[in-house]
Amino acid sequence: MPVPPSRLAAFAIALPIYRVFDYEVEAGDPLRPGTRYRLPFGSGTRTGVLLDPAPDSEVDPDKIRPAGPRLDDRPVLDEHMLALARWLAEYYLQPLGEVIFLCLPLRLHRTESPPADRVKRWRLVGEDPAAIEALARRSPRQYEICCALASGGMTAADLKALNPNWHAAVRALERRGLVAWAWDEPGTIELPAFSAPTLSAQQTGILDSLGPRLGGFGVHLLDGITGSGKTEIYLHLIRETLDAGQQVIYLVPEIGLTDQLIERVRERFGDCFELSHSGLTESRRYRAWDRFRRGERRIMLGTRSSLFAQCNNLGLIVIDEEHDSSYRQEDGVRYHARDVAIKRAQMLDIPVLLGSATPSTETLRNCARDNWYTYRLDQRPTRYPPPALQLVDLRHGRIDFGIAGAVFERIDTHLEQGGQVLIYLNRRGFAPVVMCHECGWQAVCANCDSRLTLHQSVGSLLCHHCGYADRVPEACPQCGNPEIRHYGVGTEQLEQGLVERYPQIPILRIDRDVIASREALQSRLEQLRTGDPCILIGTQMIAKGHDYPAITLSVVLDADQALFSAAYRAPERLAQTLFQVAGRAGRGDRPGEALVQSRFPGHPLLRALVERDYRDVVGDLLHEREQLGFPPYARVTMFRADAPALDAALACLQSIREILARTPGIEALTLIGPMPALMTRRIGRYRAQLCLLAPAYASLREVLARAMPEIAELSAARDTNWIVDVDAQDL
Template sequence: MTATQIPLLEIALPVPLRRHFDYLPPADMSPEQLAQLVPGVLLRVPFGRQQLVGVLVAVKSLSEQPEHKLRAAFGVIDEQPALSPELLELCSWAANYYQCAPGEGLHTALPALLRQGEQARLRGEPVLRLTTEGKGLPEGALKRSPKQAALLAALQQRGQLALRELSELDIPGTIAKALIDKGLAQKIEVTPDSGVQPATLLREPPLLLSDEQRPAFEQIQYHSFNTYLLDGATGSGKTEIYLQAIAETLKNGKQALVLVPEIGLTPQTLQRFQRRFNLPIVALHSGLNDRERLDAWLQARAGIARIIIGTRSALFTPLKEPGIIIIDEEHDGSFKQQDGFRYSARDLAAMRAHRLGIPLILGSATPSLETLHNAKLERYRYLRLQARAGNAKPPEIELLDIRGETLHEGFAQASINAIGDTLKRGNQALVFLNRRGYAPALECHDCGWLASCNHCDARMTVHNNPRHLHCHHCDHQRALPKRCPSCNSSKLQPLGQGTERSELVLQELFPATKVIRVDRDSTRNKNSMQTLLADVHSGEPCILVGTQMLAKGHHFEDVTLVVIIDADAGLFSTDFRGPERMGQLLLQVAGRAGRAEKPGRVLLQTHHTDHPLVQTLIYKGYHALAELILQERQLTQLPPFRHLALLRAESKQAQQAVHFLQQARQLAEAIQAPSPALSYLGPLPAMMEKRGDRFRYQLQFNAAQRKPLQALLSQLALQLEAHPLASKVRWSIDVDPQDMA
């Protein structure tokens, strides 16, 4: 270490190196300005030939580099810190735990515009208000224009509407312009004010809690840390408990952070919360543009937004007055980041709530085995809801044995008849198939050739609109061949069933009924999910067909039948989490049926009606299945009874990746010899060995305790960073991996 005459700036940069970097202060910075610098401030600095935005971690006087070798920072972007001490500590802890470069971890918590060097300044927001003439209109005015009448009513009820809220109310901007042109409304710019509290927090009264909901709600304590598992059957009223817990938080003058797994759920959740609460609510998810995301982030930081709803990365939202964190569908795999900073938003939420001393609620109808295990050990408080809210009854689940049966494009005749009966009664049906596209493969009838991806160990999916072959692993696309490249036959046929094909089949079978497909392809555009689901919520008879996007938290009052086309995939997964995910997915999908007054029915097509996991799930329920899988996990020494980490390596030359991992294992064993407390497995090929022209291998670490595993990984990561092979392969460490592929 070298002592310097002037204070030095220790800065975290968005580079994949596991260390901070020392800089001299900017040349034009006065001693007074330097004395005011605090950690969390953003600065522009030189790095090689680039200019980067870095986060100040500390001001210090010692450096490993002599002063003459240090470069000066270019300047401070904003004197106010972008990251609070609380978020700085959380991100630094998380970067250490998940073995990520500290600068990459810290930059994950920043909106894109701040990472690009923009100042964190709140903008005035365009708002629509009624003029004196508009306020004087009687109720029911503008009947000839229902959209204008709806906007007028909303403005009369709320006083004002931010222009961004119009799309959430499904009101086009042209309607707002029509009211402005008539002199009934005016557009003004309002600077958000964090000090304004409405006279009433609620726009609508809370629902009366059931005899089962009330004791669960009353156990939640708001002034200390506790993790609560709200384990409630689909339709049991978990959301009402969230809403009332948030109301208690708001009464205490605090903010609420709510995480949901899918962008598609955010508008739905946002609308429900806006109907209930009379306070500013913002959404944070990848569907927003950079400016919208920064505005929402700044409103949360300033305390203007009292409720923040978002997907995984919203966990890092700064909160002026944090009061509660809620994670809905906590079991969902999307809460784990799968590249770069591989954090789990669910697990980090527990750490953040603990540090803030506030409650965390984890809600699910099918809790993850890790969460159930923690509740069993009384690390979490267990709140159970078993009955559906109101008069709704759980759906009847029927196993449909399709062995030997002639299927009509994947559909059993009993399923087709059930859909027809449902539509005749004026109800809606949901068909679940977890495969996008027209068909999972293209096959030659004469020689058996299958269309494979040139870049992956995967078959290409047939898409019909537009017609092409598409690899869903590396995104490679190509035209459908006219002849078999192996035998030159023209008899090429789609093999298997995808959502596109199911949509066409159902449209042919029920030509008078609207068929709505919901998958990644049909919901690519902004607001497309809301547009598709608007028809469902209208209540008209229709058929929904889609992937697991439909399984996550949607409330369809008129869906009384769910048909699950292929329930068998999870039974034979090579991933040890396969059976758990199968059970969660099937019950989540089944839970979309019969959520209101109408009884629900679920048909589950399977070739394995007698499989013990299927039998347990259908006749004994998810918790019996979870107990069965937990017993297997204990015997096989897998999570939650042991702790896993994966060292992944990929290269265009398979041997390079294997050699790197062999070297890594030797280094690891030199640090910590194999033992029952910490064992090694591999190098082994990944489940899909080749993807995107790269060969993928992994080395698994299995430990009885987290601490020795962390100590090993920290030392190993630094050694690997300096290893000659490290620059020739792509490598990463995944702690608590959720995807073994």
Template sequence: MPNTVSPPFVPYRIRVAVPAHVYDCFDYQISAEDYEQAKVGARVAVPFGSRNLIGVVMQKLTPDTPENPKFKLKPIQALLDDDAILDNKVLTLLTWAAQYYQFPIGEVMQSALPTLLRQGKPYDLLAHMWRLLDQHAEDKIKRSEKQQLAYKILKLHPAGTSENILNLAGIETATLKALEKKGICEAYLEQKDFSPQALSLAQMPLTANPDQKHAIQQVLKSLSSYHAYLLDGLTGSGKTEVYLQIMYEVLKQGKQVLVLVPEIGLTPQTISRFQSRFHCHIALLHSGLTDAKRLQAWQSAQMGKASIILGTRSAIYTPLHNLGLIILDEEHDLSFKQQEGFRYHARDVALYRAHLENCPIILGSATPSMESYALADQGKLTRLELNERAGTALLPKLHILDLKVGRKQHGFSQFLLDEMHRRLARKEQVLIFLNRRGYAPVLICESCAWQAKCPHCDANFTLHTQPYQHLHCHHCGTIHRMPDHCPQCHHTELKPIGMGTAKVEESLKELFPEFEVIRVDRDSTSRVGSWQKIYDRIQKSEPIILLGTQMLAKGHHFPYVSLVAILDIDSGLLSVDFRAPERTAQLIVQVAGRAGRGEKKGDVYLQTLRPEHPLLHTLVDGDYRQFARQTLKERQQALFPPYRYAALIRCESKSQEQNQQYLTEHAQQLRQISELNIDIWGPIPAPMERKAGRYQAHMVLFSQDRARLHYYLRAWWQNMLQHKPASMKLSLDIDPQELS
């Protein structure tokens, strides 16, 4: 009998993106049966080192795919999904984002999943339900504390709640089954209905003015193909009405609309506008939701039940059943740029997603970013202008108030106080803007000039008076009790210097005791629903004084505000960051845009010690577009973004010398391999050199060729990470928006 040679055993393999800070995917063994069932885009439980992780299947490998001899393949632990939960287009988008922002692919994949799915919870988390049958069963469960707890929680959910939500609350399934045997509760399966609602209008559209009509018609021409638009509309010019009329045509086709807003604070206002116009399912996606509600909204978007998906920046990665339009409102806003970890910019990712989905995208703003203006100049965005306010409203008039002359009270010019009195007496509303929360930014000893500084950062403590007097570092989060004497000379007279919103609130209540003062900042709106209550209060035609930080500047409609005052604009005029003038101009125009949106004429007062500053006069005598043209010309001459591409290396360690030495060595390597095609600035200490007890240094890379910059960065950055000391932290920020 002839000898026969058995073919070599080739295990079935899949390639998995695991949520670890490594840049590659990893291969795992899988049984033949599981290989058939596995879907690209589904989750899988895998061993990784000493940990068990939840990864995403990226590829099913064929037997002829060569193995990596460096690694011994481990078998997977379990397939978690019967079907892909991330579709091919979203996988392509996430893979592109990982490559472009040079961030580990597994961690990028995780950013697209709701928390419960990242934790390995079942996709049908919300389907297995429990409800009470007996509302008076206390006597039947006296001996079991577990059953009593389960009974109390079920009583809070008369319509029923999911088994997995109960498990997350600490209620075991065995306890629920014990109650079921006693006839106290029952299990049932919730019927999932992911069919979209029939679309109907709840409210008729407003009559569009000529500019709005032109913008609507232009976008409607390209509903079935990719086209990017910049909706450049003055504050109060009716950008939302343009969105709504275009959305209606998209929704009529049975397609979904993804709307991104910069912050959670804008979602109540935006969703109320959508709900008042359309009868359809709207899914909300933002960090203020519970894990269960976020998963529910994510599923309704993925399955196509939600016609409108409204969310903050991470919603750009949501899988959608039939995407027909993307809208990015307030596109200039810095909140669209993730500043930690995976540092993507939702605007740029949205443009790429629209290209993949072959659908139009609208970037809207009254103060577009310089990047968007440059893209419009290059023909990559079609610019649509709205040049007049909607209805009869007029643009507010800007006035400069020189703080060096005239009387002042509590930091307010007397002229401004008199104007505020006049508006409030006419039952109009006043908005005071100060971009500094807390009571005072400095606490100083009147005897020896000691200042309360954070022991971990190169920064002063901010004095807070609520809910009690304490010192708080806004950079590292350190909190200290308020000292009763100076630690240096033991003098007991410690004086707060400067103004935060809490101190201005105190002053306004003293100056205007007969009027309500409403403070809007992160401290006053931390409770769930607090911002919505404040917003509802502002919509009433009653004289009030609004005081707040940037939360008040972002696209809100306040119809009864006729006077806006910006108290401390000078800090933005003094920054060394080349983007500071742009940010300051945007802030002034956006805050100013809250005035005069109704029937009342609006006025805006800029309090400053630098009344001659050219930026202020450009905005007062011209407009934001004139400022933008001038700024772009200056950027082009200086070869700053958007006329060069940038990458920022942040280095953090226990020693500035270590930072400087490490970055200098690697800068020299990059100069050699890039053949001087990359301009390297630094390394230099960061603007805040010491933060949270560690030293920070920066190095900025510039190139006029984006592809070349990324090409040289890729291998060099991997080498930097591999050889860095264990105690050092490095991060790479592609297209940085801040140099801090």
């Protein structure tokens, strides 16, 4: 018997394949898109989100299985989120099923109903004082509960605190009609009164010009030097949005060092906000998502994926440090949170505010091309401007554990004057190279094309790509030479050296090896906050937007790696890192100083960074990219494949290339590859890439729209995976 089409529905399932799945749904089901169901799948079950209540099914009706129970009373994704997911899937060429689930907290990926974030509260009913008084003698326990309830409703926890045996008494009171329970209504939290700090003339000017433009969609770039008070402008605009009864999403690159920000937000907005980041448990993230969705919380403050927070009346999206590469998701569904945010704002006709001291080349180009609004904030409200970068030549003089003698002199001076020192070294471990100087043997990973890093604290050689660990050999495995040497300096060695040299000064190291918990990080930040002299050393984590006014000296130990990197974005990233690290210094009442060590002090990029400002340098980089036809003047789509053998990975991409090559419109694009990836072997798999370079988005779009259905059908050899990366960050 054929299935009536009205009872079929198409579902998204979180699988890396380009299709949706049809199931039969019980008659009478409201079939609301965005609702989750438990679906039989293979021999198990999966969670599916209903997408389309009337699909054009091409599946043989006899093969369609009945859907399992509906898991939600109402949709967990509203129409807008479904539309955004469809756009993301189409733009980034990602499987819709995976994108739909990207928009949901992990808790809702399970095949079960979500936990209720509501509590029962008991209250007095019936207004019968005489009946209550009558209990005083007959049932003192019930009387006591009534007296407590007279001053307000109580939860089970409150009642238990009053009397561990409350249950029977309350049930008796319910039978008497004196007490009844109800679900707690979502509490609306009032915004606390707060008198905002006085703004500088520049800040006021920016707010004045922003104000009238916030009525609808627009992209606003707040281009403000480090320490210029961008956050204050965000907070002002957030307040205005909340006062208008709307909600706000506020994205930051990393939550680790943002405690000061969280404090400021709490001070301003009380408990009106939720936090969401990967450090939270699944249930806390779900609760944050759910409260924001119900409008119980007005601000969602969090990292990349908080962009997918759902609510009824979003009024503003703020993206702090818009240039930060952590906004780009590089595994699973590949997307850029900044670009998706802009699309979301456009769909909702609301403003989006980007902020950075070092805006990305994409954003600067878009500002010029699409007439985005730009606001310059080039003064610090404190006395001192960000320090200019100064180069320290590493070719002459003594160097101890990576630090030049001249730099030690400056460290000593700053510590003596009561300042704090920040040393940036983007390399974990003790030493990055372990080798035999007799025969040239190097410690390399068994699974990757990568060197092993010496981690002395654990006595191992570790691969930073796959986690492979090896013992430090007693003698060279190749020639037997007993003298194995290590070269280069990582944060572990730097810390050890500084502890020996400055026994009286706290050395605070922040990197992934030592910051296992939030507490470990907090204890270090506490010390920074005291303002007492100390040395902070760390990797990327410490270069991001934090504000410790006692830091007066910033040192970048090694700028040279980036100078000769094959990645075309390396100069832009180096410029951002150097200006960001320098910008950590001199934010208080003492001037800052910023030093950059290099063996190539004459390198034109370094010279430019020292002599000119960020905007000038990036202006030149943009000019270069335009000449070369690189992003942002071109669009890059990368197909990547990995397999147990390089040939299989290349063959898979060759098939994709052939499909693309016969697609109309391909003449206008450039196909590069397939070729082995820069790091060909990683975690035991060989990797290759095929690059599609287009001068304009439209031409790329057309070709991919035509070719993707066929590519998606491509049955790759067993154990070969391929993915597509739209707007890839590398070439």
